[in-house]
Amino acid sequence: MDRDLDMSYNNEPQYPSSSPSLRDGSLDQGDVMIRVWDLVKEFPQRQGGFFRAVDDVSFQAHRGEIVCLLGVNGAGKTTTMRLLSTVFNPSSGNAEICGYDIRKQAQKVRENLGFLSGDTGLYNRLRAREFITYFGRLYGIEDAVIGSRIREMTELLDMNEFLDRKIDFLSSGMKQKVSLARSIIHDPPVMIFDEPTAGLDILTSRNIVSFIRDCKKRGKCVLFSTHNMREAERLADRIVLIHKGKILADDTLGALRDQTGQVDLDDIFVYFLNRMAGETEVRSDEF
Amino acid sequence: MSFKKALTVYRKELLELFRDRKTLFTTIILPMILYPLIFIGYSALMIRQTGVLEQKGALIAVTDSVNDQYSQTIIRHLIEIENFQYKEHGEQSKELYEDKVIDGIITIRDSTLSPGVNAYLISVQYDQATDKGRMLIEKVRQAFSAAEKEVISGLLLDKGVSDKLLESVIVKEIDTSTEQKRMGMILGMILPYLMIMLLITSAAVVAADLVAGEKERKTLETLLVSAVARNEIVMGKYLTIITFAFINVIINLFSLFFSMRYMLSMSGIQTEGVRIPLEGFGILLLALIPLATLFASILLSISTFSRHMKEARSYEQPLLMITILLAMISFFPAIEMNKLLALIPVVNISLLFKAVMINDYQLSHLLLTIGSTIVYDILAIWMTIRLFKTEAVLFRVDDDSSIKNIRKVKQSLFNPYYGLVYFTLSLLALFYLGRHFQSGDNLLKGLMQTQILIILLPVLLLIRLLKLKPKEILRIKMPRPKELVLLPFITIPATLIVAYIMQLVDLVFPIPAEYYEMMKKIIKISPNPWILFLSIAVLPGICEEVLFRGWLMRFYEHGGKVMAVVYTAMFFAIFHMDPFRLLPTFFLGLLLGYLTIRSGSIVNSILSHTINNGFAIFAASYAGSRVMQTLFADSEHINHWILPPAVIIFAVSLILFHKATAPKENLCAE
Numbered sequence: 001m002d003r004d005l006d007m008s009y010n011n012e013p014q015y016p017s018s019s020p021s022l023r024d025g026s027l028d029q030g031d032v033m034i035r036v037w038d039l040v041k042e043f044p045q046r047q048g049g050f051f052r053a054v055d056d057v058s059f060q061a062h063r064g065e066i067v068c069l070l071g072v073n074g075a076g077k078t079t080t081m082r083l084l085s086t087v088f089n090p091s092s093g094n095a096e097i098c099g100y101d102i103r104k105q106a107q108k109v110r111e112n113l114g115f116l117s118g119d120t121g122l123y124n125r126l127r128a129r130e131f132i133t134y135f136g137r138l139y140g141i142e143d144a145v146i147g148s149r150i151r152e153m154t155e156l157l158d159m160n161e162f163l164d165r166k167i168d169f170l171s172s173g174m175k176q177k178v179s180l181a182r183s184i185i186h187d188p189p190v191m192i193f194d195e196p197t198a199g200l201d202i203l204t205s206r207n208i209v210s211f212i213r214d215c216k217k218r219g220k221c222v223l224f225s226t227h228n229m230r231e232a233e234r235l236a237d238r239i240v241l242i243h244k245g246k247i248l249a250d251d252t253l254g255a256l257r258d259q260t261g262q263v264d265l266d267d268i269f270v271y272f273l274n275r276m277a278g279e280t281e282v283r284s285d286e287f
Numbered sequence: 288m289s290f291k292k293a294l295t296v297y298r299k300e301l302l303e304l305f306r307d308r309k310t311l312f313t314t315i316i317l318p319m320i321l322y323p324l325i326f327i328g329y330s331a332l333m334i335r336q337t338g339v340l341e342q343k344g345a346l347i348a349v350t351d352s353v354n355d356q357y358s359q360t361i362i363r364h365l366i367e368i369e370n371f372q373y374k375e376h377g378e379q380s381k382e383l384y385e386d387k388v389i390d391g392i393i394t395i396r397d398s399t400l401s402p403g404v405n406a407y408l409i410s411v412q413y414d415q416a417t418d419k420g421r422m423l424i425e426k427v428r429q430a431f432s433a434a435e436k437e438v439i440s441g442l443l444l445d446k447g448v449s450d451k452l453l454e455s456v457i458v459k460e461i462d463t464s465t466e467q468k469r470m471g472m473i474l475g476m477i478l479p480y481l482m483i484m485l486l487i488t489s490a491a492v493v494a495a496d497l498v499a500g501e502k503e504r505k506t507l508e509t510l511l512v513s514a515v516a517r518n519e520i521v522m523g524k525y526l527t528i529i530t531f532a533f534i535n536v537i538i539n540l541f542s543l544f545f546s547m548r549y550m551l552s553m554s555g556i557q558t559e560g561v562r563i564p565l566e567g568f569g570i571l572l573l574a575l576i577p578l579a580t581l582f583a584s585i586l587l588s589i590s591t592f593s594r595h596m597k598e599a600r601s602y603e604q605p606l607l608m609i610t611i612l613l614a615m616i617s618f619f620p621a622i623e624m625n626k627l628l629a630l631i632p633v634v635n636i637s638l639l640f641k642a643v644m645i646n647d648y649q650l651s652h653l654l655l656t657i658g659s660t661i662v663y664d665i666l667a668i669w670m671t672i673r674l675f676k677t678e679a680v681l682f683r684v685d686d687d688s689s690i691k692n693i694r695k696v697k698q699s700l701f702n703p704y705y706g707l708v709y710f711t712l713s714l715l716a717l718f719y720l721g722r723h724f725q726s727g728d729n730l731l732k733g734l735m736q737t738q739i740l741i742i743l744l745p746v747l748l749l750i751r752l753l754k755l756k757p758k759e760i761l762r763i764k765m766p767r768p769k770e771l772v773l774l775p776f777i778t779i780p781a782t783l784i785v786a787y788i789m790q791l792v793d794l795v796f797p798i799p800a801e802y803y804e805m806m807k808k809i810i811k812i813s814p815n816p817w818i819l820f821l822s823i824a825v826l827p828g829i830c831e832e833v834l835f836r837g838w839l840m841r842f843y844e845h846g847g848k849v850m851a852v853v854y855t856a857m858f859f860a861i862f863h864m865d866p867f868r869l870l871p872t873f874f875l876g877l878l879l880g881y882l883t884i885r886s887g888s889i890v891n892s893i894l895s896h897t898i899n900n901g902f903a904i905f906a907a908s909y910a911g912s913r914v915m916q917t918l919f920a921d922s923e924h925i926n927h928w929i930l931p932p933a934v935i936i937f938a939v940s941l942i943l944f945h946k947a948t949a950p951k952e953n954l955c956a957e
Contacts, residue, residue, distance in 0.1 A: 023397065085512040090680050107514060121505035125306040126299070136297045138515040152521055166306075169877040182509070 019077050033221035034061040034084065038093035041079050041245075052077040055245035056093070061221050061238075063189070066212060068236035069220055069225040070269070075187070076245040077225035080116075081194045084223070085115045097190055114183040114191040118198035119155060124168035128159065128178045139186040146185065153181040157211075171203045180211055191215050193224035198229060209218060209235060229265040241272055248272040288522065292515045296523025297530075299631065304493060304531060314489055314531065316537040330550050336418075344370025345390040345423045348380040353397045357438045360406060361395060364434035368426050382413065391423050407438065429781075467747050468645050469681035471567075475644030476617055479541075479637040482536055483614040486575065487582050489535035490528050491603045494586030497524045498675075499599035507681070514949075517675045522586065525844040528583035529576075536575065540568065556715045561597055567643045571636075574653065578636050582610075584667035591674045594683055617641050620671035626650070627796035629655035632663055700753065701852075706842025712860050713834065716741045717862065731812040735822055743830040746838045761837035764888040771948045773940050774891060778898040780937035781878055783918070785871040785899075786934075799869050810907040835859045836883040836892045837875065851881035875899065 014280060039057040042050035048081060054076045055268040061067040070076045082088045084095055100108040105249040123131055136146035138166065154160050158175045162170055167178060183191065193212065198203035213236060215222050226232055232239055239256060249256060249272050260271045304310050304768070349365065351358050365537045366373065376392060383389045392412040411427055414420035440450035462465050500509040510520060563866040585606060593599035613633035616622055617640065635656040642648035675678050720741055725733035757763065813819045835855045843851040855874030863872050879892040909915050919925050 032805075032827060079725070082508075083448075087508060087511045107516065111514045113512065115509070118510065119505050120509050121501075122297075122304055123506060124504075125303045130299075134295065134299045135509075135513050138510075138513045140514060184515070210448070251906055 006087065008064075010058050013203070015107065019093055021159070028094060031063045032062050033060075033098055034067075034095070034223055036060070036080075036084070036093075036095040036151055039082075039083060039090055039095055040092040041076075041083055041088060048093075052245050053215040054083065054090075056205070057238050057242070057247055058093075059244070059247065059250050061190075063221050064216055064219045066216050066222045066235055067238045067239045067240060068232040069223065069240050069242055069267075070227070070229070070232045070236075071242040072227055075227075075242045077227075077242060079245075080242070081117075081192050083224070084109075085113055085192055105126065111186065112190055114186070115181040116179055116189040116192070117194035117198065118196050120179050122167045122178060124176055125166065127166050128170065128181075129163050129166050130228055131178060132181050136183050136185045141186060149185055149187070150181070153184065156214075157181055159235060162171075172200070176200065176204050176207060184215075189220055191220050191222045191224075194270050195227070195245055197226070203217050205231075210243070229269065233265050241269060243273060245277070248276055288516060288518050290522075293519040293522035293526070294517065296520055297526045300497065300524060300527035301530065302526065304496075310492065310531075311933065312748055313492065315538055318535070318542045322539075322542040323549070326546040326550045327890035333797045337422075341420050344368075344372060344373065344929050345419060345426075345925050346372045347391040347393055347423070348376040348387070348389050349373045349395075350376030351395045353395055353407060357441060358395045359435040360437050360441070361407065361409065361431070363436075364430040365393070365427065365720065368430055371426065390414075390419055391427070393427070393644035404829060441781070471644040471646065472832075477615040478644065479640035482540070482571070482575065482613045482640070483578070483610060483633060483636060485536050485539050485584075486532050487607060487610050490532040490579065490582045491600075491607065493528050493531045493673045494583065494590045495593070495596045496590075496716045497527065497605065498587065499591040499593040500590075502593075503595040511681075518672050521668070521672050521675050524673070525580070525583050525587055528586060529579050532579050532582065533576075536572075536579075567646070568645055570653070571640055574636055574639055574657055577657050578632065579665055579713055581632060581660055581667055582670045584664060588671045588674050588953045590665065590669065592680055592683070609912045613637070623908070625796075626652070626655060630659045630796075632660055633746035635659070662667055674794050699846070701841045703843055703846065706839055706854070708840070710839060710862075713741065713745070714862060714864075717864070730809070731818070731822055734809075734812070735826060738826045738830040742834050746833055751840075760841060762883060762887055762889045763834060764890065766886055766888075767947070768889045769827060770772045770886055770888075770891055770896070770918055775893050775898055776936055777882075778879070778895045778941035778945060779902055780933035780940070781875065781895075782899045782902045783925060783933040784937060785875055787930055788874060789868070790869060790924055802867060807907070810904060816904075816908065819908075820901055824897045824904060827900060828893045831859070832879065832883075832889055832893045832896055833864075835862075836879055837889050840880065840884065848884050852877060852884060855880050882944070 024282060036059045038260050038278065039054055040052065041054040042052050045079045057068070057076070069080060072079050079088065083090050084097060084102060086102050086109050090103065093104060096102065097109045098112040100112065102109050123134075126134065128211070132150055132153075133146050141149070141271070150163070153164055157180060159174075159181065161176055162174050167175060170178065191212075193208070196208045196212070198207070209231070212222055212224060216237075224235070233253060236253065238250070238252050240250045249259075249268075251259065253265065256268050258263075260268050262271055319649065347365075351362060365371070374389070376394065379504075380389065380392055384392055390413065393409050396408045396410075398406050398408040409431065411424065413423050414425075415424070436453065440453055443450045443452060458664040463466040498507070501510065511517070529627065558829070589602045589606070590599045593602055610633055614637050616634050622628075622638065624635070624642055628638055629635045629652045635652075639648060639652060639656050642652070721737045724740075726731055747757070748753075750760060789798075800848065809823065810819070813822065835858060839858060840851050841854050843854045846854075856873050856879075859876035859879070860869050860873035863869075866870075879895055882891040882895055883889050905913055906919070917926070918929060
């Protein structure tokens with residue numbers, strides 16, 4: 001029973017040495033994989049006017065780097081990630097994933113992107129293997145390749161026991177593993193995790209955390225969002241603080257500490273919130 | 288679009304559906320059990336019940352105030368009815384009948400038809416609303432008809448006339464219909480309804496699950512971020528619905544077919560020469576394909592729009608109800624297929640079905656049915672794909688649209704949903720109140736009441752109630768002279784073009800002569816040309832424009848100016864509740880909407896509307912004049928040569944209007 005909770009990476013499985021997207025570019029360690037500039041997303045409101053969920057956001061993320069999008073609920077994290085994964089169209093500004101334009105090359109962007117959110121659902125009537133195969137086919141991967149990828153991931157995520165069981169009968173930890181396998185079936189160079197641990201128990205969230213670390217180890221660029229300061233502290237190479245759709249700060253934890261004179265990420269966050277409130281004094285009542 | 292990926296989606300959806308026990312049960316198992324149960328059980332029960340009823344017989348109170356040999360003959364025939372019992376009719380009979388102790392009262396009196404001719408007047412009191420009552424009257428009628436013959440022949444013999452006279456007229460009925468055709472007629476009545484209902488109900492179950500279900504289970508986003516295009520998803524899901532609906536229909540028919548055959552053979556009905564018309568079914572399945580695809584895409588749109596399955600199921604209800612009503616047309620004996628009906632979805636299939644079943648259909652109707660359904664279908668798929676690409680729809684959240692909120696934030700009233708609600712209410716008011724107003728003797732008064740009380744007043748009241756600024760909301764602003772000069776040059780050619788469109792409509796679906804008569808009646812409501820002009824040109828110009836271009840337009844502006852114009856034109860066309868004028872009024876609605884939204888002034892469309900209606904009155908009133916004779920070939924048809932110059936003048940004036948109202952100049956003017 002504990003098997004699915006225990007993520008043992010001791011055997012260090014190997015990903016296929018080159019994914020198609022990495023082969024065609026000449027990207028090296030440190031290459032910019034996510035480039036976002038002046039990104040704006042407005043939603044029309046019934047009472048007229050627009051609500052700016054993402055307000056002039058710019059940042060970058062590199063190969064082998066874990067970047068954390070940190071903010072309270074409703075800060076614009078999910079909207080930003082949905083823009084990057086081409087679920088939404090930006091109102092203005094733009095972004096590139098692996099050099100592909102999110103507006104004009106949406107299909108290419110999605111091919112190079114693995115996406116996982118905390119509240120992802122699964123098709124309960126499918127077996128785990130069928131579920132992963134389905135998405136593999138949607139990514140246009142040959143069945144033989146899907147087969148071998150599933151074998152690799154089964155080993156990596158220790159899914160052997162339940163691979164041919166219907167998802168409906170799996171525990172939440174097992175389901176989470178199936179979701180993880182689904183998100184990397186096409187071995188994407190960029191991974192986006194939207195609040196991946198929200199609503200999960202401690203053990204399952206630990207699985208996710210080690211999975212994210214593992215992605216970094218394999219040279220992937222990881223962007224993950226959370227409102228959990230502790231998680232951000234533990235995982236992120238760089239932290240992008242976001243509030244009310246605007247970026248408050250974007251730096252390494254160390255640099256942020258130096259800049260603010262605070263140690264705790266909580267305090268750093270509050271420091272920037274106060275600064276933002278100070279800049280727009282009139283609006284301070286909103287906090 | 289990669290068809291391979293659409294197929295991947297399709298295969299996965301089917302796999303998932305067939306793993307769902309609930310769907311499996313309702314689509315496959317249930318129909319297999321249901322029909323045998325219905326047919327065999329029901330028919331056995333029917334026969335048994337009728338038998339039981341006849342065995343029970345009836346108790347009837349009888350009085351014979353004539354009491355001669357012939358009245359006794361009648362009584363004798365009554366007594367011969369098996370299981371019937373009689374008692375003397377007395378004072379308490381009425382009470383007993385009301386208490387259902389006795390089932391009927393029969394009285395025989397004599398009456399004088401004309402001097403010298405006596406007649407036996409028999410009255411039978413019974414209750415048609417009960418099974419027993421119906422059985423009673425049927426048996427009694429049989430008895431009377433036998434008695435009648437005997438009595439008349441006796442009377443004739445009394446007068447010394449041969450009773451052979453009774454047989455001087457002999458009617459021989461020769462029914463040329465075959466068993467086959469009679470069977471076809473019955474099938475043609477029931478089957479279309481049944482098949483259409485099966486098609487849409489099974490499609491509805493699946494459709495709700497496919498997108499709204501994915502939203503509910505939070506799997507949609509995963510699908511959207513994978514490397515599959517949205518039209519591929521739509522296509523895969525769309526094929527799933529069609530396949531599933533068809534499997535359901537075929538299984539149902541299969542089960543129905545065998546149950547019916549079993550029932551026929553059991554009931555001992557002459558089945559020789561009676562076949563279920565299989566080749567007819569072939570044609571119908573073919574014609575059902577476009578309908579299935581139409582349902583599939585409409586249902587998929589509903590599912591896409593809905594936030595969860597429950598919502599999808601409730602939004603499906605109106606579609607199901609309309610479909611039921613339309614499909615029921617096969618039950619009406621007098622309605623037959625024609626070219627107009629062939630264009631109305633569901634109705635066309637239903638009638639075609641009926642015609643095919645008695646092997647009496649026209650190929651043109653079949654082609655029109657399939658063709659028109661395919662056209663609607665393409666439109667619906669296009670809509671679905673568009674919806675699926677609209678973030679606001681796919682990720683729709685609940686808005687705070689309570690009345691309280693409207694008071695607070697007035698602008699929140701103006702959303703498409705409330706626009707539709709307002710329009711529907713006006714339409715209902717027009718249907719119920721408007722008919723009432725116009726049903727009186729004074730049509731002129733009725734028309735004016737309709738315009739002012741139903742169309743104009745509610746808008747003004749609401750504006751007042753919500754404390755909105757009428758000038759701003761309704762765009763009441765004086766147009767510039769240039770615009771005013773151009774208006775007649777736009778409107779009069781447009782009126783002629785619209786009349787021409789009407790003529791084209793007439794070519795495809797002949798407009799009945801009564802229709803023109805009705806139109807002429809309106810022109811003649813007043814002999815005074817000024818009153819006429821005021822009541823059917825100026826008043827509708829103001830009232831209808833305030834409603835459509837002033838008020839309703841505001842509800843659709845968030846979706847862009849083009850959509851606002853298209854929606855209000857659509858409402859405008861539907862509001863006239865006249866299928867023949869649907870297309871012409873839609874065209875006119877587009878023009879009027881454009882004039883208002885482009886110039887920012889409702890005065891333009893009011894004037895244009897007035898000119899349009901005024902011109903129609905003028906044309907009708909001065910039909911004999913030389914000008915009109917050059918324009919019109921006869922009272923209903925304009926000359927073909929009119930069209931090119933009308934289009935040119937219309938286009939040029941419209942371009943000039945467009946230039947004159949360019950936004951830049953607008954700014955300068957203000």
